Amino acid sequence: MAKQQMNGSRMLIEALHLEGVSVIFGYPGGAVLNVYDEIYKQDYFRHILTRHEQAAVHAADGYARASGNVGVAIITSGPGFTNAVTGIATAFTDSIPLVVISGQVPLTQIGTDAFQEIDAVGISRPCTKHNYLVKSIEELPRILKEAFYIARSGRPGPVLIDLPKDISAQIGEFNYPNSISLASYKPTTKGNAKQIKKLANAILESHNPLFYIGGGAVIANSYDLIKKLLEITQIPSVETLMARGVAQGDSNFLGMLGMHGTYAANMATSECDLLISLGARFDDRVTGKVSEFAKFAKIAHIDIDPSSIGKIINVNYPIVGDLNLVLQELIKELQDKTPAQEVIEARKAWLTKLKKWSNSHPLSYKDCDTNLLKPQWVIEETGKILGENAVIITDVGQHQMWAAQFYPFSTKRQFITSGGLGTMGFGMPATMGVSIALQEMQKENKESESKQKYAINFSGDGGILMNIQELMTCIESNIKTINIILNNGYLGMVKQWQEFFYEKRLSHVKLTQPNFKLLAESFGALGLEAHDKESFREALKEAINSPKVSLINVCVDKDEIVLPMVPGGNPLYKMILE
Numbered sequence: 001m002a003k004q005q006m007n008g009s010r011m012l013i014e015a016l017h018l019e020g021v022s023v024i025f026g027y028p029g030g031a032v033l034n035v036y037d038e039i040y041k042q043d044y045f046r047h048i049l050t051r052h053e054q055a056a057v058h059a060a061d062g063y064a065r066a067s068g069n070v071g072v073a074i075i076t077s078g079p080g081f082t083n084a085v086t087g088i089a090t091a092f093t094d095s096i097p098l099v100v101i102s103g104q105v106p107l108t109q110i111g112t113d114a115f116q117e118i119d120a121v122g123i124s125r126p127c128t129k130h131n132y133l134v135k136s137i138e139e140l141p142r143i144l145k146e147a148f149y150i151a152r153s154g155r156p157g158p159v160l161i162d163l164p165k166d167i168s169a170q171i172g173e174f175n176y177p178n179s180i181s182l183a184s185y186k187p188t189t190k191g192n193a194k195q196i197k198k199l200a201n202a203i204l205e206s207h208n209p210l211f212y213i214g215g216g217a218v219i220a221n222s223y224d225l226i227k228k229l230l231e232i233t234q235i236p237s238v239e240t241l242m243a244r245g246v247a248q249g250d251s252n253f254l255g256m257l258g259m260h261g262t263y264a265a266n267m268a269t270s271e272c273d274l275l276i277s278l279g280a281r282f283d284d285r286v287t288g289k290v291s292e293f294a295k296f297a298k299i300a301h302i303d304i305d306p307s308s309i310g311k312i313i314n315v316n317y318p319i320v321g322d323l324n325l326v327l328q329e330l331i332k333e334l335q336d337k338t339p340a341q342e343v344i345e346a347r348k349a350w351l352t353k354l355k356k357w358s359n360s361h362p363l364s365y366k367d368c369d370t371n372l373l374k375p376q377w378v379i380e381e382t383g384k385i386l387g388e389n390a391v392i393i394t395d396v397g398q399h400q401m402w403a404a405q406f407y408p409f410s411t412k413r414q415f416i417t418s419g420g421l422g423t424m425g426f427g428m429p430a431t432m433g434v435s436i437a438l439q440e441m442q443k444e445n446k447e448s449e450s451k452q453k454y455a456i457n458f459s460g461d462g463g464i465l466m467n468i469q470e471l472m473t474c475i476e477s478n479i480k481t482i483n484i485i486l487n488n489g490y491l492g493m494v495k496q497w498q499e500f501f502y503e504k505r506l507s508h509v510k511l512t513q514p515n516f517k518l519l520a521e522s523f524g525a526l527g528l529e530a531h532d533k534e535s536f537r538e539a540l541k542e543a544i545n546s547p548k549v550s551l552i553n554v555c556v557d558k559d560e561i562v563l564p565m566v567p568g569g570n571p572l573y574k575m576i577l578e
Contacts, residue, residue, distance in 0.1 A: 003175050008137055008168040009038040012101065015144035017044040018176055021072050023063065023436055024048070025056040029076025030116065031103025034168040036074075048432070048477050051469040053080050055429035057087025057100060058467070062433030064096050065416045066391060067441065068221060070151050071096070071433065076103045078116030082123070086423060088158050089127035093420025094242065095219055097156035099147045106166035107135065120162045129157030134164060137172035142180075149180045154187030155305040156219060187304060191321030191329060199276070199300050199317045200333035206274035207346035209235045212257070215242025215419065216279020216303065216323055222246075223412050225327040226278065232334055234347075236354055238265040240280055242419045245409030254354060255363070258286040259566045260401040263361035266564070266572040268354055269294055276300040279323045282312040283420070292571030302326050361577060363405050365560070371532055375399060375486045375556040376406045378536060382456065382484070383408040385540055390456045391416065391434050395427035395463030398492040401562045403458045425466030431457040431481040432474060454482055454544060461487040461511055464551075471523040474549035482543045483551045485516060488558040496561050500576070520551035528552045 006014070012035060016024065023046045028036045039047055050056040053075045060071030071091075075084045081102045091098045105114040121133045130150050132143045140163075147159040203209060217226055226246055230237055236252040238261070239245075247253045255262035257269050269275065275297040280286070282301075287293040290312060300317035301309045309318045319326055339347070365376040379402050382390070388410045394400040394417045409415055416434060418426040435455035442452060464485050474481055491509040498506050520527030526548045530536035536554055543550035564575040 003173050005171055006174050007034065007038075007171050008134075008140055008163065009034040011140050011172070011174045012144065012163070012168070013038045013042050013044065014174060015141065015176060016072060017042075019070070019148045021045050021070070022440060024072040024074055025050055025059040025063075025433070026074035027053050027056055027076065027080060029080045029103060031077035031080075031105060031165050032074060032101075032163075032168070034165065035101070035103070035163070048436070048473065048479075050429065050473050052467065053083035054087045054425065055467050055470050055473070057084045057098070058090065058423075058426050058429035059433040060098055060100075061087060061091045061096050062393065062416060062430030063437045064091075064098060064433070065430070066413055066434040066437035068413070069097075070148055071098045072101070073098065074101045076116070077105060077120070078118050080116075081118055081120045085123060085127065086421075088124060088160065090418050090421045090423045090426060091158040092127045092129065094215065094418065095156050096158065097151040098158035099151050099161065100158055101161045101163055103168075104133070104162045104164040107164045108166070110164070120160065124160045127158075128160045129155075131160035131162065133162045134167050137167055137170040140167065140172070141174055141176045145177045145180050146182065149182075150185065154185075155216075188306070188320045189304075189322040189325055191302070191319045191326035193329065195317060195319045196326060196329045197333055199319065200330060200337075202274055202298060202300070202317060203233065203235070203276070203334060204337060204339045205343060207343060208272045208350045209233075209274040209276065209347075210268050210272040210297075211235055211237035211247075212269065212275050212277045212280055213237055213239045213243045213246050214278065214280020215240060217243050217246050218413060220279060220304075220323040221412070222279070222323050222327060225324055225331065229327060229331055229334075232331065236268060236351065238269060240286055240419075241404055241417065243280070244404050244415040245411070248409045252351065252354075254358065256404055257572070259288070260405070260562050260564060261566075261572070262358070262363055263564055263575060263577065264354055264357040266566065266575060267357050270571065270573040272297045274298050274300070276302070278302055278327075279304075281308045287312065287572075288566050289569060289571040292573075361564070368557075373530070373532065373536065373554060373556045375402050375488070375560055377533070378484070378486060378554055378556065379403055379406045379458065381533070381536065382540060385537070386454060386456065386544075388414070389452065390414070390454045391438065393417065393427055393431045393434055393455060393457045395457070395459040396422045396424045397460045397463060398488075398496065398560075398562050399458045399460050399486040402486075424463040427457045427459045427463060428467045428481070428483060429470050431455045431483065432470060432479050435479050435481050455480075457481060457483045459483060459485055460492060461485055461489065461513055462491045468519070471520060471525045471549060471551065475524045479549060480547060481549050482540075483549070484540075485551065485553045486556050487513070487516070487553055488556050488560070489513070490558060493562070499561075500565075501567070516551060516553035524548070526550035530554045
């Protein structure tokens, strides 16, 4: 790009344009006034004014998860930044590519306890992939280029740029780099060929193998390669919460594993002799008691992040690399190769055992008459009505687990949730970002309205109130989302733990509630209520047909619990089933 003289704020706008940014989410304030003045002058991208900085980052996060692009948020200094930290940490724990630009007091005032000054770099260090304090106008173009490169490469994550107000006003030369090479940051993308060959041989020799698919498969968009691998090997698979939908539909798929995983998935993990991890990180909600996790198995771990390998579980076949590149090589090694007859017979017995486990304890619930709605039924019915035409976003709690268990996922990037941090309040703003991403993708693909996808947020009556103000953002910016409250009158997951492990002492979990229908209508949104099956079907269809954001308050059974459940500190095979 030709060298041009411009102020720091204009440099930021031009960099966003060159990086292909089409939408940003933000909230103005004193430290970013110069930036917002330049936003006013530009026509490169859309700016969505949220009603809280946390929501701005969650919306950028939802956009990134749905589109695969880098999400961008702009916030002011001090409380603007601290409000955003939860959103940044949410993206960090789930490896979501974001660039967050925070305003900062002028360089000369840093360290003086100036108005709305806070050490954004220090606070964000544990929850960003990298962060910058811009100290001169000359380094700003390089920092902007590096931020996008770091956010989207290797294991993705959020990058913070803390931009002092005086730098945003200074004039300098905008010489934006075409590419970046960082000596201290060179992600390994090609897996070790010898290790891949060893793993292929182990797969061919294994009697009771199992693929363990994690969120990295979604981030890498490895759906088609994993489907091919499952087809040629006929090896069963399990998914983490963050990978829901990747293996769905495969004949040997066993469901989600972990604390609220299926009986078959947890038992298979406990008894397999070879566990092949594809982009998973062995977190505590998956492993249960670590010493008992897959204790009969040799472990293979394929991951782009070398620091994840061996961090929790000792690994026999460590492979660092881009999941797609490694899978391509692994498929080449396995293609047209047949296991020995002894192995084939052993695998038949393995699949028979897995089938028995699946049949003996399937995911189920006791439905009742139409006067008392079960939350699982609401999710299943939504799936029957919308199916592949919905992207499901959740808040955090019981509804999150029920959505993962009971929605019939069938397309890519169809389930979006806060897994690592477990952030209540994530759902509504993330759904805004998802909706915008879906609009963009539909426009790019020139799909007809019959193929329109809907952003559906399942939330609880607790989490929905944490960012309910974003209904106003949806109205103002014409963002259509459908928000379904599974309302049981409690902080349901906390209540469930208190009932199981605290002798039913329900301490501060019953929630006094507003009139959700009237509250939605006060924002200008469509407010709906459902108390039985027919009224839910009617409400959902009305929400689908309405051009506006909608909020459906669904009264569900207050005593329903999430099962199976592995109590904390227990091995996966010790599940509460009823």
